[in-house]
Amino acid sequence: MSTALILGAVLAVVCVVLVALPFLREPDPLSDELDALTPERRRRLALSEERDRALAALKELEADHRAGRVNDEDYRISIGPLRREAAEALRALDGDARGKGEQAGRRDGGD
Amino acid sequence: MAELGRAALVVTLGLCLYAVVAGSYAAARRRRRLAGSARNALIAAFGSTLVAAGVLAAGFLRSDFSLTYVANHSNRTLGGVYKLSAFWGGQEGSLLLWLLILTGYAALAVWVNRNRARDLVVWVTPVLAGIAVCFSFLLVVVASPFAVQAAPLDGAGLNPSLQNPYMMAHPPFLYLGYVGLAVPFAFAMGALLSGRTDERWIVATRRWTLIAWTALGIGQLLGAHWAYVEVGWGGYYAWDPVENAALMPFLAATAFLHSVMIQEKRGMLKVWNVVLVALAFCLSIFGTFLTRSGVVNSIHSFSESDIGPWFLALIVIAVVFSTTLIIWRLPLLRSTTRLESLVSREAVFLYNNLLLVALCLTILWGVAWPILSEAVRGTSVVVGRPYYDFFLRIFGLPLLLLMGIGPLIAWRRASLRGLGRTFTGPAIVAVVTGIVLLLLGAGSSIPGLIAYTFSAFVLAAIALEFVRGTRARRALSSESWPGAFFSLIGRNRRRYGGYVVHVAIVLLAIGIAGSNSYDSVVEGKLAVGQSLALSGYRVTYQGLTERDTPHAAEVRAHLLVSRNGKSLGTMEAGKNSYKIAGPDPQVSSEVGIRTNYLTGEDLFVIPEQINDDGSVYFRIFVKPLVNLIWLAGIVFLLGSVIALWPDAREQRRLAVRYDEAGSPVRGR
Amino acid sequence: MARKRSPARLVIALSIAAVLAVFLLYTSIAGGGTPSLRPSQLAGRTGTVSLVGRVVGKPTGDSHAGGLRFRLRDVKDPGGKTVPVVYTGDVPDLFATGRDIVIDGKLQRGTFVAAPGSMVTKCPSKYSATKPAAQ
Numbered sequence: 001m002s003t004a005l006i007l008g009a010v011l012a013v014v015c016v017v018l019v020a021l022p023f024l025r026e027p028d029p030l031s032d033e034l035d036a037l038t039p040e041r042r043r044r045l046a047l048s049e050e051r052d053r054a055l056a057a058l059k060e061l062e063a064d065h066r067a068g069r070v071n072d073e074d075y076r077i078s079i080g081p082l083r084r085e086a087a088e089a090l091r092a093l094d095g096d097a098r099g100k101g102e103q104a105g106r107r108d109g110g111d
Numbered sequence: 112m113a114e115l116g117r118a119a120l121v122v123t124l125g126l127c128l129y130a131v132v133a134g135s136y137a138a139a140r141r142r143r144r145l146a147g148s149a150r151n152a153l154i155a156a157f158g159s160t161l162v163a164a165g166v167l168a169a170g171f172l173r174s175d176f177s178l179t180y181v182a183n184h185s186n187r188t189l190g191g192v193y194k195l196s197a198f199w200g201g202q203e204g205s206l207l208l209w210l211l212i213l214t215g216y217a218a219l220a221v222w223v224n225r226n227r228a229r230d231l232v233v234w235v236t237p238v239l240a241g242i243a244v245c246f247s248f249l250l251v252v253v254a255s256p257f258a259v260q261a262a263p264l265d266g267a268g269l270n271p272s273l274q275n276p277y278m279m280a281h282p283p284f285l286y287l288g289y290v291g292l293a294v295p296f297a298f299a300m301g302a303l304l305s306g307r308t309d310e311r312w313i314v315a316t317r318r319w320t321l322i323a324w325t326a327l328g329i330g331q332l333l334g335a336h337w338a339y340v341e342v343g344w345g346g347y348y349a350w351d352p353v354e355n356a357a358l359m360p361f362l363a364a365t366a367f368l369h370s371v372m373i374q375e376k377r378g379m380l381k382v383w384n385v386v387l388v389a390l391a392f393c394l395s396i397f398g399t400f401l402t403r404s405g406v407v408n409s410i411h412s413f414s415e416s417d418i419g420p421w422f423l424a425l426i427v428i429a430v431v432f433s434t435t436l437i438i439w440r441l442p443l444l445r446s447t448t449r450l451e452s453l454v455s456r457e458a459v460f461l462y463n464n465l466l467l468v469a470l471c472l473t474i475l476w477g478v479a480w481p482i483l484s485e486a487v488r489g490t491s492v493v494v495g496r497p498y499y500d501f502f503l504r505i506f507g508l509p510l511l512l513l514m515g516i517g518p519l520i521a522w523r524r525a526s527l528r529g530l531g532r533t534f535t536g537p538a539i540v541a542v543v544t545g546i547v548l549l550l551l552g553a554g555s556s557i558p559g560l561i562a563y564t565f566s567a568f569v570l571a572a573i574a575l576e577f578v579r580g581t582r583a584r585r586a587l588s589s590e591s592w593p594g595a596f597f598s599l600i601g602r603n604r605r606r607y608g609g610y611v612v613h614v615a616i617v618l619l620a621i622g623i624a625g626s627n628s629y630d631s632v633v634e635g636k637l638a639v640g641q642s643l644a645l646s647g648y649r650v651t652y653q654g655l656t657e658r659d660t661p662h663a664a665e666v667r668a669h670l671l672v673s674r675n676g677k678s679l680g681t682m683e684a685g686k687n688s689y690k691i692a693g694p695d696p697q698v699s700s701e702v703g704i705r706t707n708y709l710t711g712e713d714l715f716v717i718p719e720q721i722n723d724d725g726s727v728y729f730r731i732f733v734k735p736l737v738n739l740i741w742l743a744g745i746v747f748l749l750g751s752v753i754a755l756w757p758d759a760r761e762q763r764r765l766a767v768r769y770d771e772a773g774s775p776v777r778g779r
Numbered sequence: 780m781a782r783k784r785s786p787a788r789l790v791i792a793l794s795i796a797a798v799l800a801v802f803l804l805y806t807s808i809a810g811g812g813t814p815s816l817r818p819s820q821l822a823g824r825t826g827t828v829s830l831v832g833r834v835v836g837k838p839t840g841d842s843h844a845g846g847l848r849f850r851l852r853d854v855k856d857p858g859g860k861t862v863p864v865v866y867t868g869d870v871p872d873l874f875a876t877g878r879d880i881v882i883d884g885k886l887q888r889g890t891f892v893a894a895p896g897s898m899v900t901k902c903p904s905k906y907s908a909t910k911p912a913a914q
Contacts, residue, residue: 004115011162015122018155019129022147034141035229037307045309048768053378057522060376064521066586067579071529078524344869379787450787461787465794473802481815490820493829494812501805636843686872698872719869720843728843730869 040096047093054086113178116166116257119159120207123214124247126156130240138233138304146233150221153240157214160247164211167204167256171197177262180204186268188661196279197269202403202418203256205282209399210246212283212290217243220294220319228311228769234301242293245425254418271663271689272699277337284330285357289395291323292360295367296392296433299385303436308381308443313371314765318755320371320388324364325751331357332744343702345632345715345732347740350499352478356398359478362471363391366464373457376522381444382437383464389433394471396426401478452524459517463510470506474499504558508565511620514613515569518576537571559628566617566624573610580607600753608754615747618739622711625736634719634730642671646733648714649673655685655725663687665701668718668727672705679705684716684729711738813883817853818862821886829883830891834876835861842870851891854879863889868896 017024037045061078064070070078134149136142167180171194176182184197184204199205217239224232250256272278295316302312334354335347348354367387373380404419437444450457477494485491519533544567545560553560577596580603584595600607633645642651651671658665667685671678684703691697703716715732722728815829832851840848847870850861866882874880879901884893 004112007162008115008118011119011122011159015126015152015155015159018151019126019148021151022144026144029144032143034137034143034146034233036141037230037305042307042309045311045769049309049378052764052768053376056376060522063583066583067576068583069519069533069579070521070525071532074521074524074526074529450790453786453790458790461790462794465791465798469794469798473798476802480812484812491815492812493815497809498805498812501809505801700872717869720841 044093044096047089047096051086051089051093054082054089058082058086112166112170112175113257113259116163116170117251117255119163119166120247120251120255120257122159123156123163123210124244124251126152126159127214127240127243127247130156131237131244134233134237134240138237141233146229146236147225149236149240150225153214153221153236153243154218156240156243156247157211157218160207160211160214163256164198164207167207168195168198171195174266175262176264176266177259178256179258179260180256182260182263182266184267184269186266189269190274193269193274193279196273199282199286200269200273203250203254205286206246206250206254207256208282209286209290210243210250212286213239213243213246213293216290216294216319217297220297224315228307228315230305231298231301231307231311231315234304235297238297238300238304239293242297245421245428249418249421253421268691271687271691271697272341275337275341277333278341281330281333281337284326284333286330288323288325288327288330288357289360289398291319291326292364292388292392292395294319294323295388299388300433300436303385303440306440306443308440310375311769313374313384317371320364320368321751321755324361324368325748325755327357327361327364328747329744331361332741332747336741339737340702340704343700343717345717345730345734347626347737350477350496353398353402355474355478356401359471359474360391360394360398362467362474363387363394366467366471367391369460369467370464373460377457378448379446379450379457380461381446382441385433385437385444387464387468389429389437390468390471393426393429393433394475396422396429400426454520454525454527454530456517456520456522456525459513459520463513463517466506466510466513470502470510473502473506507620508558508561511562511565511569511617514616515565515572518610518613519572536575537568540571541565541568553629556624556628559624562620562624562628566621569613569617573614576610577607602760604756604758605754608750608752608756611750611753612747613750615743615750618743618746622736622739622743625711625739626713626734629736630732630734632730632732634728636722636726636728638724638726643729643731645731647675648731648733650714650716650729650731652727652729653681655721655727661690663689666721667701668721668729670703670716672714682714682716684718686718686721706738708738711736711742713737815881817856818851819853819856819859821862821891824886827883827885827894829881830862830864831879831881832862833879834874837876838874840865842867849876851880851882862886862891864891864893866893866895866898868893868898871898871900873900874898 058079061070061075061082065072065075130149130152133145133152137145137149167178169175170178170181171185172191174181174185174187174194180201180203181197184200185194189197197204199208217236220239221232221236224235295312298312298316302308331354334357338344338349339347367384370380370384370387374384400419400422404422450461452458477498481491481493515537516534519537520530541564545564548560548563553563577599580599581592581595584590584599585592588595588598590598631646633643635643637643637652639652639654642649644650649672651673653669653671656667656669658667665685665687667683670682670684671680672682673679682703682705683701685701687699687701689697689699700718702718705714705716707713713732713734715734717730717732718727719730720728813827813829814824815831816824818830818832821828821830830851831854833854834849835852836850838847838849840846846865846867848863848865850863852861853859864882864884866884871880881899881901882891882893883897884891886892
């Protein structure tokens with residue numbers, strides 16, 4: 001079946017090209033190194049998640065209180081610690097950024 | 112053309128092998144271009160699998176019987192649509208569908224994430240490719256769909272009971288589910304391999320998991336509906352091993368969907384989540400193994416084939432691989448947060464998880480017991496329906512109740528007093544419902560009554576949630592009631608979508624309770640003019656008619672139906688004798704179903720035996736509320752779509768979080 | 780920290796214990812299941828078993844009137860011993876000579892008396908579903 005043969009050959013060629021494409025596009029790059037997550041960035045990520053969690057918990061408590069899921073007394077008991085946690089998380093994140101010295105620049109294609 | 116198909120599969124195998132080897136090397140040594148090349152290989156593998164699938168599909172559409180597989184599953188008179196669905200009607204074709212969906216999902220997953228979390232995604236490629244290697248190996252070496260033969264004049268045809276729209280859609284949906292679980296699995300393994308202990312892998316796969324889980328659920332409902340209307344024994348689920356094969360990963364995935372929320376809110380249960388996703392994936396492979404290997408007695412296993420041992424090997428590899436990774440990274444996964452209170456939403460989610468996993472494992476035990484008992488004691492012992500029904504009730508009923516408790520409890524810590532007040536409303540509704548039902552006679556089944564009462568509680572709790580949320584929203588933004596309602600859902604898609612899914616589960620529970628615990632049955636031989644009575648219905652047999660079509664000789668019994676004296680019209684039930692080559696004519700019963708759309712009740716007539724003298728032996732069921740099960744499917748889909756709907760605000764928040772962590776420096 | 784160990788671990792441990800307890804209780808009360816046997820393994824067995832075999836010879840009788848009578852042999856043993864079976868209840872559509880079936884019942888005086896409606900046919904080949912009798 002010559003159609004089958006031709007199609008098969010086309011398929012093989014396309015696949016080889018696709019696989020080789022990154023090397024064909026950049027035969028001589030400045031750096032072939034793949035991004036890695038350094039310990040500082042890991043720490044920063046953990047802190048960001050902490051902050052997001054603390055802020056979300058605050059928001060949830062407010063929403064729960066407004067909707068009546070949490071009564072006034074429970075609200076009063078819980079809001080203090082949550083606010084402290086959120087403040088701590090924000091402080092830790094700020095401290096980390098300042099303590100770094102270098103600017104972790106905003107890049108496209110984030111993390 | 113068969114050579115093209117076979118060659119395409121070999122190409123897929125080669126590409127996937129390359130993707131595994133090159134991808135792992137690139138990930139370990141952080142080679143950017145090689146990682147890109149491995150990713151392209153995986154994407155190209157989808158392309159070549161598509162070519163192979165196209166060749167097979169063309170073979171079916173052209174009735175090319177030189178392909179053994181086509182000849183075995185199709186014939187010239189098969190309707191066009193079913194010619195296509197015959198593609199997945201047998202071992203080799205369904206494996207090809209698996210591979211097609213797997214490479215499709217894999218290509219999409221690595222392409223969409225090509226610029227995100229590169230240190231994590233670089234490991235996802237080899238893991239997904241590894242799974243694809245196993246399946247493409249099977250297709251190339253063990254079970255090729257492209258075996259050729261001297262073309263016979265006509266093919267064997269597709270089993271007539273499979274020529275049904277529900278049976279057509281059932282395997283693709285199931286596979287979209289089973290295979291879909293591979294993506295969160297690969298990301299979890301990628302996270303472990305790259306040493307990332309944060310939530311990135313969960314955030315990346317949240318929608319994938321939800322889509323796969325939804326597809327798995329819908330697939331099972333389609334299968335159940337087919338069993339109900341086509342196989343027609345009066346039921347929809349028989350606890351057959353292949354049915355359980357889909358239920359087990361579904362339960363594990365349900366547990367996973369809930370426990371990731373705990374990790375998201377509190378940073379806890381990191382190990383549990385990884386274990387769960389690995390369990391869900393391994394169970395989905397196990398499910399495929401069960402359906403194909405003939406290792407357990409099942410009404411719908413493929414014939415005993417030699418493919419069993421290969422799948423067993425794949426399961427062992429998957430289990431060993433994931434276990435090793437998890438144990439290796441255990442120190443990294445320890446969380447610092449603790450469960451603060453046993454009365455909190457986290458705790459309720461934990462209980463939900465424990466019940467779901469317990470149910471899943473007891474089903475697994477029941478399925479595996481025949482194999483284990485044979486190995487240990489020499490005789491194979493099978494467990495029956497009572498085993499499964501018992502554990503479904505013991506674990507399922509508390510689960511039902513938890514669906515109502517969860518939404519009413521706050522995160523972190525809820526006070527018992529506050530809870531008492533919140534629960535009062537739904538509890539009253541439940542108790543009143545229970546009493547009313549008891550008075551109406553529902554006491555004939557205690558589990559059924561409990562199921563109904565719990566369902567009332569859950570529905571009331573969810574309604575309360577919607578009302579309270581809408582009211583709070585109105586207070587905040589002074590919108591109208593409908594406006595506040597929709598913006599409430601719009602701003603909390605996952606939560607309220609989840610509530611809608613819970614409503615679907617409740618409908619399912621009510622439908623199952625009604626049709627299982629409160630159904631009634633009567634049987635007997637009827638001559639023309641005689642009738643059977645059941646639950647207020649009277650069914651009178653009026654006579655037989657015969658119809659001859661090109662496919663079959665159809666015999667139908669005509670029945671007059673009345674309820675409480677009022678005539679409801681006529682219905683038919685009978686048997687088809689299919690004109691298929693072979694020693695015995697293939698016969699199927701066509702049951703008669705009369706649905707009362709107001710009450711959801713079905714009158715189900717099975718013509719068990721048509722005698723030569725014109726009399727017919729009938730078995731008639733009345734199945735209350737059974738149609739709620741199918742309605743539940745629609746509500747389930749609606750809830751999932753709401754939960755899946757992209758939320759721009761959340762995307763922005765996540766982008767900020769991951770961007771802030773500092774974008775990795777990219778080689779220029 | 781107020782608590783030294785998270786209650787989560789305790790809850791999980793207790794739940795596992797509870798599940799195992801329930802499980803053991805159930806299996807000890809309700810029994811561990813039905814043995815699944817081939818016709819060649821049936822001799823001398825009392826008690827309810829699940830019989831897996833292939834239908835040989837021509838079935839006679841009426842399952843709704845007096846009982847359907849046929850013989851079963853081991854699926855993998857063409858020349859083996861056959862066992863006479865009498866069955867009442869619904870007969871699945873795919874039931875025929877040469878088909879594999881699963882049937883529950885008891886051996887009584889040399890004949891396997893089946894539990895009514897317990898017959899399930901296995902499909903002869905490929906992926907096709909069969910009709911189980913009413914459960």
